Amino acid sequence: MSEQVETTARPEAAPDGEPLVVVRGLRKVYRTGPKEVVALREVSFEAYPGQLVAIRGRSGSGKTTLLNQVGGLDRPDSGRVLVAGRAVTELPEAGLLELRRDVIGFIFQSFGLIPVLSAAENVGVPMRLTRTPAAEREERVRMLLAMVGLEKHANQRPYELSGGQQQRVAVARALANRPRLLIADEPTGQLDSGTGRQIMELLRAVVRSEGVTALVATHDPNLISLADTVLELHDGTLTLTPAPATT
Structure with missing residues (x-):
């Protein structure tokens, strides 16, 4: 039997004292x-509100598998x-759909934007699924695009944006339905x-301003310094490493 590794990812002062994410004895074969x-x-x-947790490890170490379990995209x-x-x-599946709609926001490497929709329309999609009133939806879209620095690009489609701009969209x-x-x-x-660091800095700013928890898988050692806590995976085994001091 594999030795269980228990790691607590906790900032110096958790806003409400309770973890948002609790993972115990997760195994996937x-x-x-x-x-x-x-x-x-x-x-x-464990991971707490207002915390950016980086999950690092080489390709095949289990990072995506772990995120999929936490997000309810796969079962252990x-x-x-x-x-x-x-x-x-x-x-059950209905409960998972509700959780992913109301509590969790996902950001993928491939951006995952709908090509035929504008930046504003892409941001508004999750709110359409929850039947958010049009006026409220449009106001939140404007606010979110301003937050990520793209208020002047609201009407552009993904192919008209750079990779960094697409990831900002x-x-x-991901923030549309106010996820935790x-x-x-x-x-x-x-x-x-350079653009990658800007995106990580944006995520850190969002964590601070919105009080959310972020779990970010990355292979880039240059981005680790932006995390509050670093979880490292080696062949599916998790260890906690100190986050480097930010500069």
Whole structure:
């Protein structure tokens, strides 16, 4: 049996004293015929409101698998995940859809924008799904685009924007329904180092201003200094490493 590693990712002063994310004994095994690959080995950690947590590790270390378990996009073989007090690993599909709609915002490496929609329309999509009144939706779209520095690009479509601008739209969209948790899987993977750092700085600013929790998978060592806590995965085993001092 694998040794359980329990890691607590907690800032010096958590706003409400309670973790938003609690992971206990998470294990995930992928099977292809007789071959087994252990993606997560008894992973445990906590993350608190107002905290940016970086998850690093080489390709194949289990970063995406871990984020998928926390976000309810996949189920573990054993272990438990709680987000905002809800047992993600025990929710039925309808409950998971509600959680992902109302509590969690996702940001992906590939941006995931709808090509035929403008930046403003892309940001507004999650609010359309929750039937937010049009006036309220339009006002929040304006506010979010201003927050990410794209208020002058509201009517442009993704192909008219740079990669960094597209990812800023994706960040704004992820915030549309006021999530309590942001999950970002290699959000700077397609960007140059300078633009990637700008996106991470934006995420850190959002965490501070909105009081959300952010779990960000990254392979870029230059971005680790922007995190409050660093979780490191090696072949599915999690360890806690001190976050470098910010400059």
